[in-house]
Amino acid sequence: MENLAVRIRNLSKIYENGGKVTKALKNINLDIKEGEILGVLGPNGAGKTTLINILATLLIPEKGTIDAFGIDVLKESNKLREIIGYAGQDSEKSAYYRLTAFETLVYFAYTFRNVKKEDIEKEIRYISKKIGFSRKLNSQFSTLSGGEKQATVIMRALVHKPRLCFLDEPSKSLDPVTAKKFRAFLKAFVRKENITTIVTTHNMSEAEEICDRIVLIDKGRIKFIGTPLEFKNIMDYTDKITLDMHLSRPIISKLKKIPSVVRVKQTTRSTVIYTNKVNLSLLAVTSILKNENLEPKIIVRSATVEDAFVKVMENGK
Amino acid sequence: MTLWMNITLLKRYHSNFIFWVAYAIANAALMLLFVPLYSASISAIGTKSIVSFILIGASMLPLLEETVSSVAGDANFQLWSGIINYSFTTPISRYIYFSLNNLSEVTISLMIYSPIYLTAIIFAFNYLTPLGILLSIVCFIIGFFSMLQLGLMIGAGMLLFKRVEALEGIVILFITFLSGAFIPLQVLPSSINYAALFVPLTSSLYLVRYYLIGSSLIAPVYLMWIITISELIVFAVMAKFIFRAAERKAEKIGFNYI
Numbered sequence: 086m087e088n089l090a091v092r093i094r095n096l097s098k099i100y101e102n103g104g105k106v107t108k109a110l111k112n113i114n115l116d117i118k119e120g121e122i123l124g125v126l127g128p129n130g131a132g133k134t135t136l137i138n139i140l141a142t143l144l145i146p147e148k149g150t151i152d153a154f155g156i157d158v159l160k161e162s163n164k165l166r167e168i169i170g171y172a173g174q175d176s177e178k179s180a181y182y183r184l185t186a187f188e189t190l191v192y193f194a195y196t197f198r199n200v201k202k203e204d205i206e207k208e209i210r211y212i213s214k215k216i217g218f219s220r221k222l223n224s225q226f227s228t229l230s231g232g233e234k235q236a237t238v239i240m241r242a243l244v245h246k247p248r249l250c251f252l253d254e255p256s257k258s259l260d261p262v263t264a265k266k267f268r269a270f271l272k273a274f275v276r277k278e279n280i281t282t283i284v285t286t287h288n289m290s291e292a293e294e295i296c297d298r299i300v301l302i303d304k305g306r307i308k309f310i311g312t313p314l315e316f317k318n319i320m321d322y323t324d325k326i327t328l329d330m331h332l333s334r335p336i337i338s339k340l341k342k343i344p345s346v347v348r349v350k351q352t353t354r355s356t357v358i359y360t361n362k363v364n365l366s367l368l369a370v371t372s373i374l375k376n377e378n379l380e381p382k383i384i385v386r387s388a389t390v391e392d393a394f395v396k397v398m399e400n401g402k
Numbered sequence: 403m404t405l406w407m408n409i410t411l412l413k414r415y416h417s418n419f420i421f422w423v424a425y426a427i428a429n430a431a432l433m434l435l436f437v438p439l440y441s442a443s444i445s446a447i448g449t450k451s452i453v454s455f456i457l458i459g460a461s462m463l464p465l466l467e468e469t470v471s472s473v474a475g476d477a478n479f480q481l482w483s484g485i486i487n488y489s490f491t492t493p494i495s496r497y498i499y500f501s502l503n504n505l506s507e508v509t510i511s512l513m514i515y516s517p518i519y520l521t522a523i524i525f526a527f528n529y530l531t532p533l534g535i536l537l538s539i540v541c542f543i544i545g546f547f548s549m550l551q552l553g554l555m556i557g558a559g560m561l562l563f564k565r566v567e568a569l570e571g572i573v574i575l576f577i578t579f580l581s582g583a584f585i586p587l588q589v590l591p592s593s594i595n596y597a598a599l600f601v602p603l604t605s606s607l608y609l610v611r612y613y614l615i616g617s618s619l620i621a622p623v624y625l626m627w628i629i630t631i632s633e634l635i636v637f638a639v640m641a642k643f644i645f646r647a648a649e650r651k652a653e654k655i656g657f658n659y660i
Binding site: 100101102135138141142143144145163166167169171173175178179180181182183184188192193195196197198241 | 655
């Protein structure tokens with residue numbers, strides 16, 4: 086059996102602001118396995134950041150218990166801070182702006198016990214090289230771009246090799262190339278160092294690419310926990326076949342009769358066929374189109390986590 | 403750690419560092435010019451060196467005012483910038499983090515004010531004794547830690563009440579006028595002397611002068627010691643309590659609401 090890193094039970098958090106009460110988290114129960122990357126998904130205001138901030142000891146809940154590596158997070162927060170890394174959302178102003186990126190990383194790493202200067206400097210250079218940040222290491226934090234600041238903040242969370250790492254929308258300000266490098270690095274690094282990582286993101290392809298499991302939160306409640314594949318399986322189709330053509334009703338009727346087709350949707354310029362056996366459906370669709378002397382452009386795309394997310398959110402409304 | 407950061411920044415901005423040193427030297431020089439004019443009016447206070455008397459007060463006052471105000475300034479900056487989320491997720495106790503940050507800034511200020519201290523020591527040189535130096539250092543350290551606790555209380559106030567600059571101003575005003583740093587308390591009415599005894603810095607500053615240059619005290623020496631030590635204990639307990647209250651509030655509502 087895999088070791089459990091974090092065990093959350095009946096966690097509830099309420100915010101009171103100007104007489105207005107907001108239930109940010111409602112009775113959350115969650116187990117996080119050691120070494121896994123857990124993606125926390127959800128719409129804005131769902132409670133993702135609140136959950137991370139409670140785990141990172143920045144907030145205290147009204148109710149519930151959290152155990153992380155045998156540490157009672159709510160009672161022994163000082164002890165927990167020895168083993169965590171944290172990267173928040175707002176990276177723009179989140180470091181002493183006159184220090185360089187390198188100095189920022191060294192400064193915060195020094196707050197951890199048993200951190201050796203040589204080791205940390207070596208680690209900073211290694212990570213920055215991996216994510217393509219080396220040439221900016223000696224630039225002052227205030228002169229860095231948004232993405233570079235974000236990269237510094239992410240490195241700060243990882244450089245001391247924590248046992249438990251929280252990354253709140255880590256690739257938010259990263260350009261696509263850096264984001265890709267970052268994802269590849271993150272996955273390899275946390276595997277190698279066995280770092281249990283909790284990532285919140287709105288980027289569904291990122292969740293699909295790096296997360297071992299995902300948890301979907303909406304209005305403070307957990308809607309789904311499982312692997313990205315299991316998440317996609319909540320949908321009644323596995324693939325979408327898109328034709329760049331509006332079809333007549335008789336043809337649509339024929340398409341709907343294909344056994345593996347779940348449904349067919351039409352827009353003014355295209356037709357989308359949802360299927361759970363893409364190869365069989367594709368053969369049948371092309372055969373029908375050939376008989377009708379039609380040659381539309383055909384695009385086949387697998388269902389994504391984003392599709393599943395949209396479905397769950399729409400069903401919840 | 404925080405000292406490392408502050409020294410790194412100090413070294414980076416050479417021109418600012420030169421201005422600081424120039425400021426300290428100019429300060430000492432102006433004090434020396436000012437002393438003959440001032441000394442006539444305070445000649446009755448009983449001290450072996452009026453120059454040192456004034457210089458000690460003139461240098462301890464801004465230094466310890468900075469001790470009070472820098473924690474609040476740091477708390478304010480961290481809240482504004484969001485760094486507080488990062489400093490509060492480090493393993494260092496939050497109370498210690500602010501204290502260390504403050505200590506590092508004051509250590510640098512000590513270096514900056516060193517020309518003034520040196521001048522004070524030169525003028526007091528004939529009267530210095532090893533025991534006097536030792537006891538004055540002890541009194542200075544106790545005074546410093548009392549002021550630090552006061553600073554932590556104001557810093558925590560920043561977390562509790564969002565803006566507390568006015569309170570900081572009041573505290574510094576009282577310290578400036580009633581600590582005896584500039585205006586010797588001996589020349590003021592005795593009722594004010596009693597009130598001034600409970601102003602942070604007064605007792606420790608008077609003890610520093612007493613042990614270094616034999617200045618007269620405004621109360622028996624044992625009472626000055628009791629007040630100095632009691633202030634430290636009371637302020638430390640209060641600071642810890644208020645800081646914890648601020649921390650709990652921040653953890654309850656989230657730093658983005660502060």
